[in-house]
Amino acid sequence: MIVRTLELTRIYRLGSSRITAVNKVNLEVDKANLVAINGPSGSGKTTLLNLIGLNDHPTFGKVFINKEDTSLLAEKERRKTRLQNIGFIFQTFNLLPTLTALENVELPMALANISQETQRRRAVQLLETVGLANRLQHRPKELSTGEMQRVAIARALANSPSLILADEPTGELDSETGCEIIKLLSDMSRKQKTAVIVATHDEKMVEFADVTYRIHDGSIMQE
Amino acid sequence: MCLRNLLRRRLRTSLCILGITLAVMFIVTIGATTSRYTSIIREMNIFFSGNIVVVAQGSIVVQAFPISGGNLPEDTVDEVKRIEGVRTAVPMLVFFGYELEDAIQLVPTNISIGIPSEKWGILVGSTPLKPDGRWPSANSSAKEVIVGPSLVDQYNLALGSTIRIKNYNLTIVGILDTPSTTLARVIIMPLRLAQCVYFPTNSSWINMMVVEPEEGSVGKEVVENIEANITGVKALTADERNEIIAPLLSDIETWNLGMRGMLFFLSMILVTTVAIMNVSERRRDFATLGALGASRKSIFRMVITETTLIGLFGGLLGILAGTVATLFLASIYTRIPLTLFFQGLFGVVSPIFMVEILASTLIISCVAGIIPAISAMSANISEVLRSEY
Numbered sequence: 001m002i003v004r005t006l007e008l009t010r011i012y013r014l015g016s017s018r019i020t021a022v023n024k025v026n027l028e029v030d031k032a033n034l035v036a037i038n039g040p041s042g043s044g045k046t047t048l049l050n051l052i053g054l055n056d057h058p059t060f061g062k063v064f065i066n067k068e069d070t071s072l073l074a075e076k077e078r079r080k081t082r083l084q085n086i087g088f089i090f091q092t093f094n095l096l097p098t099l100t101a102l103e104n105v106e107l108p109m110a111l112a113n114i115s116q117e118t119q120r121r122r123a124v125q126l127l128e129t130v131g132l133a134n135r136l137q138h139r140p141k142e143l144s145t146g147e148m149q150r151v152a153i154a155r156a157l158a159n160s161p162s163l164i165l166a167d168e169p170t171g172e173l174d175s176e177t178g179c180e181i182i183k184l185l186s187d188m189s190r191k192q193k194t195a196v197i198v199a200t201h202d203e204k205m206v207e208f209a210d211v212t213y214r215i216h217d218g219s220i221m222q223e
Numbered sequence: 224m225c226l227r228n229l230l231r232r233r234l235r236t237s238l239c240i241l242g243i244t245l246a247v248m249f250i251v252t253i254g255a256t257t258s259r260y261t262s263i264i265r266e267m268n269i270f271f272s273g274n275i276v277v278v279a280q281g282s283i284v285v286q287a288f289p290i291s292g293g294n295l296p297e298d299t300v301d302e303v304k305r306i307e308g309v310r311t312a313v314p315m316l317v318f319f320g321y322e323l324e325d326a327i328q329l330v331p332t333n334i335s336i337g338i339p340s341e342k343w344g345i346l347v348g349s350t351p352l353k354p355d356g357r358w359p360s361a362n363s364s365a366k367e368v369i370v371g372p373s374l375v376d377q378y379n380l381a382l383g384s385t386i387r388i389k390n391y392n393l394t395i396v397g398i399l400d401t402p403s404t405t406l407a408r409v410i411i412m413p414l415r416l417a418q419c420v421y422f423p424t425n426s427s428w429i430n431m432m433v434v435e436p437e438e439g440s441v442g443k444e445v446v447e448n449i450e451a452n453i454t455g456v457k458a459l460t461a462d463e464r465n466e467i468i469a470p471l472l473s474d475i476e477t478w479n480l481g482m483r484g485m486l487f488f489l490s491m492i493l494v495t496t497v498a499i500m501n502v503s504e505r506r507r508d509f510a511t512l513g514a515l516g517a518s519r520k521s522i523f524r525m526v527i528t529e530t531t532l533i534g535l536f537g538g539l540l541g542i543l544a545g546t547v548a549t550l551f552l553a554s555i556y557t558r559i560p561l562t563l564f565f566q567g568l569f570g571v572v573s574p575i576f577m578v579e580i581l582a583s584t585l586i587i588s589c590v591a592g593i594i595p596a597i598s599a600m601s602a603n604i605s606e607v608l609r610s611e612y
């Protein structure tokens with residue numbers, strides 16, 4: 001088991017009102033599983049991913065990553081867990097604009113103090129795998145949206161995480177490119193034996209998922 | 224990566240660096256110029272230290288030399304020698320030259336000093352002459368002088384060259400070999416010759432004398448005795464000469480430090496403002512870094528490195544521009560060609576001063592980055608990333 005959530009709840013306070021963005025979510029994700037969390041905008045998908053990705057703290061409940069209770073971790077340890085165990089793919093790619101494709105992929109490895117030689121070798125290999133062998137030295141603004149998302153996928157895999165969290169990875173892409181990205185994520189998940197949780201409202205994505213959950217008003221149910 | 228982040232906003236970074244460059248340029252120019260003149264003034268008091276300087280009442284004395292005021296009849300020297308506690312008194316005639324090519328200069332271009340031939344030592348100490356030179360003949364009709372090396376360089380003079388002062392052609396027989404800024408600009412001649420040159424109608428005037436007190440006598444008491452027994456004179460010990468100029472030097476120093484502090488403060492505000500703008504525009508980048516697992520320390524360090532780089536470039540350019548400006552100013556004030564100042568660059572702007580200013584600039588820019596860096600590392604990852612969609 002890579003991820004397990006226990007009664008995971010996130011309540012925001014907006015003035016005097018309380019908004020329950022994630023409501024008592026219990027979720028289990030196994031190795032090499034591609035899990036889709038499907039729901040409309042504002043249903044709590046991103047909040048749930050942020051909680052699982054340790055970018056946010058739950059109001060109640062717990063997140064276990066590789067059987068470790070993350071609620072017991074200090075901020076420094078949470079960052080370390082993110083660095084070593086979790087890869088992120090964002091809807092708007094979030095590549096650093098001043099770095100080349102190669103450097104963007106090297107970045108998580110640099111943060112993990114991996115040797116420069118290894119960083120370079122692995123980044124090249126990952127970019128080749130996602131079909132960008134000829135775009136290594138290109139900056140994000142010189143890449144198409146599909147290429148940017150491929151770089152983001154390669155970056156997410158850089159530190160060989162056990163879990164990848166993808167938030168609307170096809171949201172900014174046309175349908176054809178979106179399909180390619182979905183296939184790529186699915187393939188990578190199987191090849192690298194990485195668990196992938198995808199928050200999406202793209203029905204095509206759901207077709208590729210091993211397990212699909214519907215989320216509505218913060219509560220999820222398995223389809 | 225930090226450098227690329229700065230280059231991404233070229234105009235903003237360039238303007239910020241320009242701001243720092245201008246501030247540092249002013250700091251260097253003002254600091255080096257004032258410290259050059261204050262060090263010259265301080266150096267002047269090395270002359271005749273331990274001795275008493277006697278001038279005409281009303282003379283303005285800058286350290287060891289009268290820069291304006293009246294003259295004294297030469298027989299005053301004999302009167303002074305008779306005062307209790309006085310071992311010997313050496314008459315001198317000192318003139319600061321402010322004219323060059325018919326233009327009045329702000330700072331002296333040369334100092335002409337007449338001193339009895341047998342007393343050269345009281346003025347130049349053990350300063351040697353350059354090879355083949357000799358001390359001027361005591362005979363005033365020989366019209367021989369020795370000059371400082373800076374004058375020689377400026378006017379392409381050599382041993383045997385002739386310089387014209389008033390209506391006299393004077394022959395250079397020796398060139399001082401000295402690093403002293405004051406002695407570098409002197410024209411030393413026998414007292415009698417100086418009296419002929421400057422007082423052709425009455426060659427028995429002097430305008431200062433150096434009094435050596437007897438061993439064991441108290442300088443202050445000797446000064447009081449001189450002023451009590453001889454009318455129309457002012458006597459000053461080395462301490463008193465320092466006291467006269469100390470408030471001026473202190474004011475210059477305070478003004479200089481005040482300017483430096485203000486300019487550094489403004490630079491700091493400029494860097495902070497630019498860094499805050501950079502950080503607020505890159506909130507998503509910092510949140511992404513955080514999401515990827517970058518430590519708060521590494522994000523903090525990144526912003527500090529960027530502001531320090533701005534300080535480094537601004538500091539280096541400012542020191543370069545300030546040094547050139549200082550040399551230009553010194554050249555304009557003294558009419559000494561710029562090339563001569565370039566040869567003695569580190570004498571005008573000392574390397575220690577350059578390092579001090581660069582270090583201060585780096586510290587200031589580093590401090591300026593603290594608030595933006597805290598803002599960058601404290602970004603709430605989930606909130607920032609959510610707001611981007």
